[in-house]
Amino acid sequence: MSALTDLGIREIRDGVRAGTFSAREVAEAFNAAVAAAKPLNAFLVETPDHALAAADAADGARAAGEALGPLAGVPIGMKDLFCTKGVTSTAASHILEGFTPPYESTVSQKLWDAGAGMLGKLNMDQFAMGSSNETSAFGNVISPWRRSDGGNAALAPGGSSGGSSAAVAARIAPGATGTDTGGSIRQPAAFTGISGIKPTYGRCSRWGVIAFASSLDQAGPMARDVRDCAIMLETMAGFDAKDATSLDLPVPQWESMLDAGLKGKRVGVPKEYRVDGMPAEIEALWQQGIAWMKDAGAEVVEVSLPHTKYALPAYYIIAPAEASSNLARYDGVRYGQRDLPDGANLQQMYAATRAAGFGDEVKRRILIGTYVLSAGFYDAYYTQAQKVRTLIARDFAAVWEKCDVLLTPTAPSAAFALGEKQADPLAMYLNDVFTVPASLAGLPAMSVPGGLDAAGLPLGLQIIGKPLDEQGVLNAALAIEERAGFAARPEAWW
Amino acid sequence: MSVDTATVKKVASLARIAIDDAAAERLVPELNNILGWIEQLGEVDTQGVEPMTAVIPNTLRLREDVVTDGGIRDAVLANAPAAEHGFFTVPKVIE
Amino acid sequence: MTVMQPSDTYRIKGATGDWEVVIGLEVHAQVTSNAKLFSGAATAFGAEPNTQVSLVDAAMPGMLPVPNRECIRQAVRTGMAIDAQINKWSRFDRKNYFYADLPQGYQISQLYHPLVGEGSIEIEDGETVKTIGVERIHVEQDAGKLMHDQHPTRSYVDLNRSGVALMEIVSRPDMRSPAEAGAYLRKLRAILRYVGSCDGNMEEGSMRADVNVSVRKPGEEFGTRTETKNVNSVRFVMAAIEHEASRQVDVLEAGGKIVQETRLFNPDTGTTRSMRSKEDAHDYRYFPDPDLLPLELDDAFLAECRASLPELPDAKRQRYEGLGITPYNADVLTAEVETARWFDALLEAGVAPVAASNWVTGELFGALNRIGKGIEESPVTPGQAAELLALVADGTLSGSLAKQVFEVMLETGEAPGRIVEERGLKQTSDTGAIEAVIAEVLAKNPNQLEQYRAGKEALFGFFVGQTMKAMGGKANPQVVNELLKKALAS
Numbered sequence A: 001m002s003a004l005t006d007l008g009i010r011e012i013r014d015g016v017r018a019g020t021f022s023a024r025e026v027a028e029a030f031n032a033a034v035a036a037a038k039p040l041n042a043f044l045v046e047t048p049d050h051a052l053a054a055a056d057a058a059d060g061a062r063a064a065g066e067a068l069g070p071l072a073g074v075p076i077g078m079k080d081l082f083c084t085k086g087v088t089s090t091a092a093s094h095i096l097e098g099f100t101p102p103y104e105s106t107v108s109q110k111l112w113d114a115g116a117g118m119l120g121k122l123n124m125d126q127f128a129m130g131s132s133n134e135t136s137a138f139g140n141v142i143s144p145w146r147r148s149d150g151g152n153a154a155l156a157p158g159g160s161s162g163g164s165s166a167a168v169a170a171r172i173a174p175g176a177t178g179t180d181t182g183g184s185i186r187q188p189a190a191f192t193g194i195s196g197i198k199p200t201y202g203r204c205s206r207w208g209v210i211a212f213a214s215s216l217d218q219a220g221p222m223a224r225d226v227r228d229c230a231i232m233l234e235t236m237a238g239f240d241a242k243d244a245t246s247l248d249l250p251v252p253q254w255e256s257m258l259d260a261g262l263k264g265k266r267v268g269v270p271k272e273y274r275v276d277g278m279p280a281e282i283e284a285l286w287q288q289g290i291a292w293m294k295d296a297g298a299e300v301v302e303v304s305l306p307h308t309k310y311a312l313p314a315y316y317i318i319a320p321a322e323a324s325s326n327l328a329r330y331d332g333v334r335y336g337q338r339d340l341p342d343g344a345n346l347q348q349m350y351a352a353t354r355a356a357g358f359g360d361e362v363k364r365r366i367l368i369g370t371y372v373l374s375a376g377f378y379d380a381y382y383t384q385a386q387k388v389r390t391l392i393a394r395d396f397a398a399v400w401e402k403c404d405v406l407l408t409p410t411a412p413s414a415a416f417a418l419g420e421k422q423a424d425p426l427a428m429y430l431n432d433v434f435t436v437p438a439s440l441a442g443l444p445a446m447s448v449p450g451g452l453d454a455a456g457l458p459l460g461l462q463i464i465g466k467p468l469d470e471q472g473v474l475n476a477a478l479a480i481e482e483r484a485g486f487a488a489r490p491e492a493w494w
Numbered sequence B: 001m002s003v004d005t006a007t008v009k010k011v012a013s014l015a016r017i018a019i020d021d022a023a024a025e026r027l028v029p030e031l032n033n034i035l036g037w038i039e040q041l042g043e044v045d046t047q048g049v050e051p052m053t054a055v056i057p058n059t060l061r062l063r064e065d066v067v068t069d070g071g072i073r074d075a076v077l078a079n080a081p082a083a084e085h086g087f088f089t090v091p092k093v094i095e
Numbered sequence C: 001m002t003v004m005q006p007s008d009t010y011r012i013k014g015a016t017g018d019w020e021v022v023i024g025l026e027v028h029a030q031v032t033s034n035a036k037l038f039s040g041a042a043t044a045f046g047a048e049p050n051t052q053v054s055l056v057d058a059a060m061p062g063m064l065p066v067p068n069r070e071c072i073r074q075a076v077r078t079g080m081a082i083d084a085q086i087n088k089w090s091r092f093d094r095k096n097y098f099y100a101d102l103p104q105g106y107q108i109s110q111l112y113h114p115l116v117g118e119g120s121i122e123i124e125d126g127e128t129v130k131t132i133g134v135e136r137i138h139v140e141q142d143a144g145k146l147m148h149d150q151h152p153t154r155s156y157v158d159l160n161r162s163g164v165a166l167m168e169i170v171s172r173p174d175m176r177s178p179a180e181a182g183a184y185l186r187k188l189r190a191i192l193r194y195v196g197s198c199d200g201n202m203e204e205g206s207m208r209a210d211v212n213v214s215v216r217k218p219g220e221e222f223g224t225r226t227e228t229k230n231v232n233s234v235r236f237v238m239a240a241i242e243h244e245a246s247r248q249v250d251v252l253e254a255g256g257k258i259v260q261e262t263r264l265f266n267p268d269t270g271t272t273r274s275m276r277s278k279e280d281a282h283d284y285r286y287f288p289d290p291d292l293l294p295l296e297l298d299d300a301f302l303a304e305c306r307a308s309l310p311e312l313p314d315a316k317r318q319r320y321e322g323l324g325i326t327p328y329n330a331d332v333l334t335a336e337v338e339t340a341r342w343f344d345a346l347l348e349a350g351v352a353p354v355a356a357s358n359w360v361t362g363e364l365f366g367a368l369n370r371i372g373k374g375i376e377e378s379p380v381t382p383g384q385a386a387e388l389l390a391l392v393a394d395g396t397l398s399g400s401l402a403k404q405v406f407e408v409m410l411e412t413g414e415a416p417g418r419i420v421e422e423r424g425l426k427q428t429s430d431t432g433a434i435e436a437v438i439a440e441v442l443a444k445n446p447n448q449l450e451q452y453r454a455g456k457e458a459l460f461g462f463f464v465g466q467t468m469k470a471m472g473g474k475a476n477p478q479v480v481n482e483l484l485k486k487a488l489a490s
């Protein structure tokens, strides 16, 4: 395969600018790679023409001596949670099958305006609910990684941004958008040996992103390294008047401010993240991460986040509650699928449409969310969860007195086999144990590859930062990246 | 608090998701498992703690009262499973 | 069963004794604004279906609400107008239910922390004034519109109204008769129209009431209430209360129980019936809308709201009474904001308040009534009316001449001065001219003169009439009187 697909975002951007290769050559190479990677099931829709048109525009602009956008000539994958004008957008759910938005999400529009092209829409867990990409209505995404034991077990690429993680890890996209509600960028990044950052809540507009849990949902980039994430995030972030929760702040120049030297920085290690039954390999990686932080000049301090244990149960009240309401609009009236049994009245049509359209995990969460908000239970569940959320945010606020960033593992295990955890929803939820607290507090957090486990599968380290301090997160992640020297990549079997 | 089949059916009906008896019965242990786990939150002393309203300090911005949208009926109806004469249509409702 | 008046002792006579009616009203008033509460689509009435719909109003995936400042401002001003608590910190909640007129599957409303808290409205019933408590005013989205009669098996959905801003003004259950409910609604409507926060147009649905009714034996606890939805005129509200209260008495006296339910009013029959479609919608699962942050208002915003409030009906009525205007006239002049505005313009032009109030409530209202026009479309402007009244005050026109001039003004819209000029309708106070005419009259009527001088003083009116007639009605009657007395005495 052409070496062009081995290039990351920065290399493509710089190469196009310098004329080392044309944007069209890059787009063609990735289009071909996407077309050849069908067994991964990473893409729900392929849009080679979109990628080519953006590439031609970049080449044309360069030929005409015009200024190139910050992502000119870079083709990317778009998680199917982003509504894209004229291209079906389904959130990997049957209920939205055939839905063609007459609008473009703010984040995707920003990417196109910066000169990026779209390779296609990426598979994901249905409505972003899942940690393994097994809840997609359109089939599992298969991780490009395989265990080194020679077995061919199909592995989970993580979720919900599993199409994104698989595509970037498989080198069929140099970068992809993800969304993170409780870890949906960080956990799949960790599972597939790539980087991904969830910025501070409010940095990226939620306008045009199909909602899962509004108070948690944040878009972010997934790419091969920290610098590529910084480049992409600069384009994706920014104030949007159409999103009432958008932060009206300038977007920092994260890429140019990257600095892996951590002298004078304090890195906190929260003791509550050392959970029961954590595999020794995860613990070992964490210790390695601590050593790298010290090596980069940071002072490492042990800190305490006393309410950590309650983050996951609070999340599994708040997110389903919001989701039960956010997903009420899928009723078969204005878009998507309608199931109208003979003689059904309006309410029966709703019930039939939603029964046929939503997958099991989505239904499960809608039911939990409906239950915890229902009469008599609201205060005990929802209000209590939002109070616990306040306590969790306070824990973090107190910790920032003692350190600048936190270092934790991203996930409690490496990628598991597809089907392995599907029977037990609760076991699946526990995957998010390390990522959910930062989500509840709206903090920027990133996963960066740290090494491989004994089976040759990637493991990730997580950096959590202060509100708005994406730079601190990126810098600490870069320090790890430089020291980890993570160069492993899945061998193409597809 | 744990749910039984009748509660699951009631909640499903509130959520407008049709489920048959078998599905309801299957959901009972599943939901109880999750709810039982969630209920550990009850341990936390939250007296005097305000529920979270905004994770990152931010205030609600208000829009100016200007008409900037509408007049896009084709786009509004474009994805409708059933529409006629400029309306969405649904099975007849008796109020 | 008979219904007893007057309203302060309004009772329903049942077989088991008297019943008292307890009424609370939830009024939905459409906020006057150009654009919707959370989207930039227009709010104008009567547009083609689904043409005033944004992707937000149609609840397309990923669409988000952003609130309209003017809608918040108008609700705050309304709260200030009823002396209510204004909450500087409020927030929006979602009310979740499924219906074809509700695209999001929830209505964005305010349950836990409404924008406006406790206030009150005074209503008058004859001599007595009663204070009706207002529990709260919250801001929320209107739903779309369903049409059931366009197709045999389908209902049609029009989302033009979807997302239009409403104020829900919730009264305390303080009313005790249909008449009080009517007075409350009329007063509320007047206040909204003065403030300019709602046009009060009930036919177009800008104002409609959910009517909560229960009955009880006087002195007992509140009974179970029913809620009759979306009643859209004062008359219908009163009729719905009357019917619903009687129905409840019948049910209770027959040994039955009142079911807390939602009902519909049928204007054709004047009756209410249970509403099937909302039967199981009682668990709304309210929770704070996570797409919106808390609404925090600063002092400058509140100060502007307060400063922009006009004089309100009660204050205006008091001011008018202070000018010597009768309570009845003051009431009539302040009931409708257009009348009050017109009258204020007249006062500003410098007319005498009492004469002006009499003229407006008599001459002007009579004329407008005759030509079937509202005061806002009066062919005579306050400026012209002031000129007319000034011509009467300075003696240029007599009362009857003024009537003639006013008729011409109504027809032509011309200024009174010009009409007087052109048609020669000016009253004369020219003593020389009047004296000459009087001399002539006395000369022509020697018999009457003799009788008068012999003591038949009733003939004075005869001479006045003859003089006025000879002058074509344009003589100043006071001058005629004086000169005649002098001439007859000499």
Ligand SMILES: [Mg+2]
Pocket: C026, C210
């Ligand atoms: Mg109501």
Ligand SMILES: [Zn+2]
Pocket: C028, C140, C168
């Ligand atoms: Zn309401």
